[in-house]
Amino acid sequence: MGKVKGKHRLDKYYHLAKEQGYRSRAAWKLIQLDSKFSFLRSSQSVLDLCAAPGGWMQVAVKHVPVGSLVIGVDLDPIRPIRGAISVQQDITTPKCRSTIKKLMAENGCRAFDLVLHDGSPNVGGAWAKEATSQNSLVIDSVKLATELLAPKGTFITKIFRSQDYNAVLYCLRQLFEKVEVDKPLASRSASAEIYIIGFKYKAPSKIDPRLLDVKHLFQGGKEPPKVIDVLGATKQKRHRDGYEDGATVLRKVCSVADFVWSDNPVQVLGTFSSMSFDDPSCLAIRDHTLTTEEVKSLCDDLRVLAKQDFKYLLKWRLQIRKALSPEKIKTLTVVESESKEGEDEDERVLNEIEEKTNILEKKQKKEKKLKAKRRAKEKARKALGIQVDATEDGYGDQDLFSLSSIKGKKDLVAVDNSIYDKETTKVSDESDEEAQEHSSSDLDSGDERRRHDDNIEALFDESYERIWVEWKVNQNRESDPNKHT
CATH class of the missing domain: 1.10.287 (Helix Hairpins)
Incomplete structure (x- = not known):
């Protein structure tokens, strides 16, 4: 009995690849990238790294000029493709370099006009480890490209959006005059993969070895943890960066004392999923009369709270700060004024957010009604065979009254x-x-x-x-x- 594939993986690009004779649905990613940036037609020699099973090689042979050199390299064997040369080697070894250079000399090729890389490690459950392995593989392909790519050549690679993404992007920008980032439609929206295209290779005479050293390049590439805007009026945009680096649990807990005495309470509410009263520093806060059962239940799970609940916690924080630090308020009267100003500021910000939200919703509803009305009119005209009225509002034919x-x-x-x-x-x-x-x-x-x-x-x-x-x-x-x- 064969391996069962999920229905969600057998999408339209899978069936299109089968119909066109491509060995993988990834072939459509290269086709869509080429239709946007047009790099295959001008390439007389192409090197495809991590090419198995050979879908990108098939696309390259089909779109490059007749008689061009196409070489595919992978650890796994690649079934023969007419018009291309397959090599079973590890791209990180010197033996692979010597094999490729030998094939170049036999075919009269001094350097490649285009280097492709669509390799990735086997995806499992350890996201941070796999993303680092993928980005290290990208740097290995860049090393090989610096030796074999012709001046003004093009380099295309797949990369995972992770903490090392900016470091890889920085590396390519030092080596190419223009760097573009694109995610083709054939790439699944649930995937964190994205494609980087480097145009016009600078071919420097000397490259700093630290630029291609994974340990040195990735040591400063960690991004700060994401903070959710709990008071934001708009819905947060989804990110495809995977889990946080080093995060082993989904529940992040902090003490209530950190929230009460923090200078940025909104950041605490957006970073952590729960606040605990178990710490010894939280005993006075837990036993205080202002700390009701409702406050404790709200602190138990922050991810299910609404904006009004966060507003309630912020007000409780100001009250508990004032109640637990009377001596500080007596000596530093500024604290009380700052608390009042902070409370007024929070109230003002919340009211402003609500007002802007209402205005935005009304505007969106109005635009939606107008679009629906125009669509209904166009549908009725098409059904009756009536042409579009050129004098109607929204008609955008710029060539109707052209001076040509x-x-x-x-x-x-x-x-x-x-x-x-x-x-x-x-x-x-x-x-x-x-x-x-x-x-x-x-x-x-x-x-x-x-x-x-x-x-x-x-x-x-x-x-x-x-x-x-x-x-x-x-x-x-x-x-x-x-x-x-």
Whole structure:
């Protein structure tokens, strides 16, 4: 019995790859990247690292110029592909370098115009370890590319969005004139993978070895932990960076005392998932009369709280600070004023957030209704076979009244003599005001729409007649100048 694959993995790109004869659905990722950046057509030699099972090699052979050199390297064997050379080697070993250079010499290739890398370790459960292994593999491919890539060449690699992503991006920006980041549609949205494209390799004569040293490059690449904005009015955007580095549990607990005496309480609420009263420093806070059972239940799980609950905790924090530090308040009266100012500031911020949220929701509802109304009108017109009204609000055909219709000097003179006279300008202004009234009122009556169309058509006929008369007069003058002296 064969291996059962999840239905969610058999998406449309899987079936398209089977129909087109590609060995993997990843072939569509390279096709979509090439359609956007166009790098395969100009590549006379291509090196594909970690190429198994050979989907990217198939795409390269199909799109590069005829007679180009395509070499694929991988630890696993690659079934033969017509027009390409397969090598079973480890890209991190000197033996692989010597094998590739030997094949280049046999085929008369001095350097590769394009180096591809779509390799990744076997994905399991240890995200941080796998992301580091993937990024180390990327640096190994960059090392090989610095030796084999031609000046002004292109390098494409897959990378996982993790704590080392910025370090890899920095490394490539030192070696290439232009670096682009893209995630093709064929890449699953649930995947943390992303593709980096380096254009115009600088080919420096000397490269700092620390730039390609994984230990030195990744030691400062750790990003600060993410803080959730608990008072934010908008929904947080989802990130595909994986779990936090070193995090072994999903529940993060801090003491209530840290929250009460913290200078940034909102950050504490957004960083931790629970606040505990078990610490000895929290006994006075736990036994205080202001600490009710409701406060304790809210502190037990912060991830399920709403904005009003966070507001309640912030107010309780100000009250408990004032109650537990009377001596400090007597000696430093600034503390009380700061507490009041902080409470007023929190209240003001919350009210401002609520006000902006309401305005944004109303604007979105209005735009949604307008779009739905336009879609309904377009659907009705298509069903009845009616063309789109060019005078309606929202019509965006920029070529309808294009100046490209003026072919010569005579047409320009005719337009200059007739279109911009005062009478025509006055009529056009009146028609514009009438069109604005119709579009603003958004009338749906058939009679009024026909009347409006008749007015526009009459205006066009009058303008056309004026242009034709002027053009005819000019033609007569040019043909017989003595006749009109």
